[in-house]
Amino acid sequence: MEKTLGIIKPDAVANGYVGKILAMATDEGFRIAALRMTRMALPTAQAFYAIHKDKPFYGELTEYMSEGPCVVVALEREDAIAHWRKIMGATNPEKADPGTIRKLYAESFTRNAVHGSDAPETAAQEIPFFFAASEVY
Secondary structure, three states: OEEEEEEEOHHHHHOOOHHHHHHHHHHOOOEEEEEEEEOOOHHHHHHHOHHHOOOOOHHHHHHHHOOOOEEEEEEEEOOHHHHHHHHHOOOOOOOOOOOOHHHHHOOOOOOOOEEEOOOHHHHHHHHHHHOOHHHOO
């Protein structure tokens, strides 16, 4: 079984989509291995997205991710990373497939409702960023 990190971002939390997004995950066969609501301070968001530090959207992204609470979740199933990214949909909700999380719940390219690890190595770094090993079941 593979694990991935999902984040239900501040826009989706503020709009009341947490339950619907988690239901989509479990309906797709994901098991919730860890779950927490948190609000990232700006330095935490900057550390989490440090890989994008030199990109022009970094400031806007980290400000957005620290503007309100988000829900972090470790999800598990076979092929978890690829499958979570498939049901998330394209980053731009206008280009996302019908029925995907971003098509249904994202506000814009920037305010795009959810995050997902993009590779096993990334998931191995992202899950411990938010959860101690003893918190992942």
